[in-house]
Amino acid sequence: MTSVEERPRALLAGASRRWVRLLPWGVAFVLSVALLPTTIQVLSVDYGLNHGIASGLAVAQAAPLLLAVVRPLHAWYVIFAADVAGALVLLTVDFEERLLWPFPPMEIVGYVGLCLALGLREPRRTLLLVWLVTAGAGVGLEFAVPNGTNGNSVLLTVLSGVTLVLAGALRERYEAQRRLAEQETISEAERERRTLLEERARIARELHDVVAHHMSVITVQADTAAYRLEGVPPNVQEEFTSIAATSRESLGEMRRLLGVLRNEEAHGELAPQPxxxxxxxxxxxxxxxxxxxxxxxxxxxxxxxxxxxxxxxxxxxxxxxxxxxxxxxxxxxxxxxxxxxxxxxxxxxPPEPPTAPLEKGGTGHxxxxxxxxxxxxxxxxxxxxxxxxxxxxxxxxxxxxxxxx
The missing domain is CATH 3.30.565.10 (Histidine kinase-like ATPase, C-terminal domain)
Incomplete structure (x- = not known):
């Protein structure tokens, strides 16, 4: 049988409050809607990039933020490649020296939001690799900064690193609290189980004290009737012997059942069953x-x-x-x-209606x-x-x- 890949859960999907579960979707939607037209406007008007190219870069840099709610690492692949590609494309046009390069401000905002999603989902190893790749790309692009242009690779490296660390710390704290809650639940179940075992042992003791005592008395009385009573006819002696044998058998079965009741590890009676x-x-x-x-x-x-x-x-x-x-x-x-x-x-x-029931207060069990x-x-x-x-x-x-x- 082929295994079906488990559907990824959205960020904060395990939160108890509905507004918290919807918060990542709301933030991603606002960022995408705000950054998409802004990126097109800035790249085409301020930087002088072709409108079609600017629109394509804007879509690649802003739209995957919605994907980041469910698959942040996949969204990072697209956005990081689009940001680097956008920086290289900007080298082909002349833009004012006052403008930032290689990452315009709207790209930094989107990338920081993406790092927040990464930190809330991915493990430390992945976060470290993401930051190293970001820093490496920033260092490499610094060698191509146009003369007189303000480079901001260091700013993106610092902001992304801080965001990854803070988001990762929040995720680990949440995981620790979740594991603690699970452990408390397990401990409560163990306490209930121990209480149940103690109650079972108490019932077993009471059954043994009440029933076993009387059954033992019946067995002894039936076995010794021939010695205590004079002139017991053979048929009566045979009846006493049968009573004693039945009592001993019942007593043995009851003790085996009480052993099972006392010991939770026993999965059944050890003696051969009838x-x-x-x-x-x-x-x-x-x-x-x-x-x-x-x-x-x-x-x-x-x-x-x-x-x-x-x-x-x-x-x-x-x-x-x-x-x-x-x-x-x-x-x-x-x-x-x-x-x-x-x-x-x-x-x-019955041949004659019983004058009184043999047992009173039958349970129907x-x-x-x-x-x-x-x-x-x-x-x-x-x-x-x-x-x-x-x-x-x-x-x-x-x-x-x-x-x-």
Whole structure:
């Protein structure tokens, strides 16, 4: 792909006030309009130059000042050549000794204005070269000064040098202030980022203190129930063992997630993530918890992203069944549909309306989390109640899902 040259910006285009942005154009326009007829008049009437030649020199010396607002160095090439050419042309005519040579006053005004534009745009190296060329041309023309004529090459050299230095200093001061403002902006962003990290660490600590403590207590109680209680039947002991295993797994996942929350450099959980192959274990745990689940597995090989997304959708959907429709018959199916993986969880109404909700003050974050995971994987999600009082969760995931953290 060919690179397109960036369009040059006008002088002071980055100023916040509109009148400042328009100021270079106004100055260039005034100089051009004022110097063009003045140069023609002075060169043709006072110096006695041919009117056509005087008009051509005037256009070349004054019109490029408008170009100097955008490309001052290009304008300098034209104006400098025109000024030197004008000085040489004046040697061919007889003019009064009182007149200045090689640069009439209007040419000096235009050249100083051009140097101001150069100083506001170009780097030090370019400004030094421009001044050296100007001084060299002035020295060379001094050897051709007509007898009795007042030479003003030194005046142009001094004025152009002072203008270049002052304009360059203004430009460098502006650049320094701009960089300082950018640095302050970056520092403010870093402070906000540090505040965010501190808040994330605080949330992680609170989650660990609240949730991990209770999960650990559940795990210990379930593991030691057979030793603390006498005459525990085998089926009850098996139930306690399942509770302890589920608690330990949940505690491990929560700690890995808290590690990600604490550490911004972590781009995901380091432990292997659950996928489609672990859905069977999830279903078995739900069956032991009293949820009659029928599961139709799928042996399709999918990416880690799609497998994890499918597992989390089924996990959250089954958790919602336990919370809102305990004991409801549920069908879970995973199947390949062309280039997509279909994940379907459908539950019927509960056999008995729950007397009280399992959880109070639900946030509704479960469905939001499902949609976010499906969106990141590049799929679609359809959820909603059924006419018989059940609920349906259906997701379509591309077999080549995108990775996400």
């Amino acid at each position: 996928g489609l192959k672990r859905i069977g274990q999830l279903v078995e745990a739900m069956v032991r918890a009293g949820v009659p689940v029928e599961f139709t597995p799928c042996d399709t090989d999918v990416s880690e992203t799609v497998g994890l997304t499918g597992y989390r959708i089924i996990q959250e959907a089954l958790a919602n069944v336990v919370r809102h429709a305990p004991g409801a018959p549920t069908q879970v199916s995973v199947s390949e549909n062309g280039e997509q993986l279909s994940v379907l969880v459908v539950n019927g109404p 479960g469905l939001v989390g499902m949609r976010e995971r499906v969106r990141l994987a590049g799929g679609t999600l359809d959820t909603g109640p059924l006419p018989d009082g059940g609920f349906r969760v259906a997701a379509q995931l591309p077999l080549t899902g995108r990775n996400f953290t």
